[in-house]
Amino acid sequence: xxxxxxxxxxxxxxxxxxxxxxxxxxxxxxxxxxxxxxxxxxxxxxxxxxxxxxxxxxxxxxxxxxxxxxxxxxxxxxxxxxxxxxxxxxxxxxxxxxxxxxxxxxxxxxxxxx
Amino acid sequence: xxxxxxxxxxxxxxxxxxxxxxxxxxxxxxxxxxxxxxxxxxxxxxxxxxxxxxxxxxxxxxxxxxxxxxxxxxxxxxxxxxxxxxxxxxxxxxxxxxxxxxxxxxxxxxxxxx
DNA sequence: ACAACATACAACCATTTGGTTGTATGTCAA
DNA sequence: TTGACATACAACCAAATGGTTGTATGTTGT
Numbered sequence: 001x002x003x004x005x006x007x008x009x010x011x012x013x014x015x016x017x018x019x020x021x022x023x024x025x026x027x028x029x030x031x032x033x034x035x036x037x038x039x040x041x042x043x044x045x046x047x048x049x050x051x052x053x054x055x056x057x058x059x060x061x062x063x064x065x066x067x068x069x070x071x072x073x074x075x076x077x078x079x080x081x082x083x084x085x086x087x088x089x090x091x092x093x094x095x096x097x098x099x100x101x102x103x104x105x106x107x108x109x110x111x112x113x114x
Numbered sequence: 115x116x117x118x119x120x121x122x123x124x125x126x127x128x129x130x131x132x133x134x135x136x137x138x139x140x141x142x143x144x145x146x147x148x149x150x151x152x153x154x155x156x157x158x159x160x161x162x163x164x165x166x167x168x169x170x171x172x173x174x175x176x177x178x179x180x181x182x183x184x185x186x187x188x189x190x191x192x193x194x195x196x197x198x199x200x201x202x203x204x205x206x207x208x209x210x211x212x213x214x215x216x217x218x219x220x221x222x223x224x225x226x227x228x
Numbered sequence: 229a230c231a232a233c234a235t236a237c238a239a240c241c242a243t244t245t246g247g248t249t250g251t252a253t254g255t256c257a258a
Numbered sequence: 259t260t261g262a263c264a265t266a267c268a269a270c271c272a273a274a275t276g277g278t279t280g281t282a283t284g285t286t287g288t
Contacts, residue, residue: 049250089199095146170237
């Protein structure tokens with residue numbers, strides 16, 4: 001099997017995106033309702049560019065999606081991605097419970113093997 | 115209310131710790147069974163010190179706990195911490211569902227206000 | 229007592245990250 | 259068409275991150 005790392009990159013991006021409070025706050029806002037980038041930027045005490053980069057990180061991780069409306073870009077939260085992260089955690093919990101039979105899938109993606 | 119940031123630091127640490135594949139792999143292993151730091155280190159193609167630092171990051175985030183047995187330090191996964199992260203994500207999902215009444219708690223921890 | 233083992237930690241280095249300012253491009257409204 | 263707005267992105271900087279090697283401190287077994 002050669003799957004491993006390709007998916008791991010995605011997971012890195014997901015947790016990495018969530019590991020910043022500004023991005024978590026943006027995500028909360030856009031899960032409730034669509035917001036333009038500049039509307040989001042207005043909420044924080046930092047430059048527009050900084051907020052725009054945070055939005056881009058969330059977008060790359062797939063936690064939000066953007067759609068264009070005229071000159072603005074509306075961001076909405078992707079609840080499916082949030083659920084997929086939750087699912088990773090429940091896999092961990094199952095592992096703890098000892099219920100996982102296909103341990104090899106989750107455990108020991110040996111770096112050394114290909 | 116003055117809570118906010120104190121808890122946010124904890125969440126930063128949790129997601130930050132999970133945003134690295136080596137640490138996720140370590141966490142999987144120690145959720146299944148206790149492992150000494152050197153036993154863990156043997157599993158990866160990096161120095162002992164690097165693995166020890168990863169373990170320390172997981173420890174600081176509260177995702178693992180350590181207990182001493184003789185000269186070795188045994189790490190076990192803290193499933194409660196894993197669940198608390200899952201709970202954060204389900205809060206996000208609830209937010210999306212529009213079910214959260216206490217939105218102010220989750221949303222808009224305004225940086226500017228104290 | 230001593231040698232080997234297990235851990236912790238400091239110092240160092242390269243890369244990434246989170247912020248800044250400035251510039252370019254696209255869209256709207258008059 | 260032109261000016262203002264919305265976004266994107268490059269270049270830059272300081273701090274954090276993920277790795278290294280080396281050293282110090284316990285603990286064990288003989």
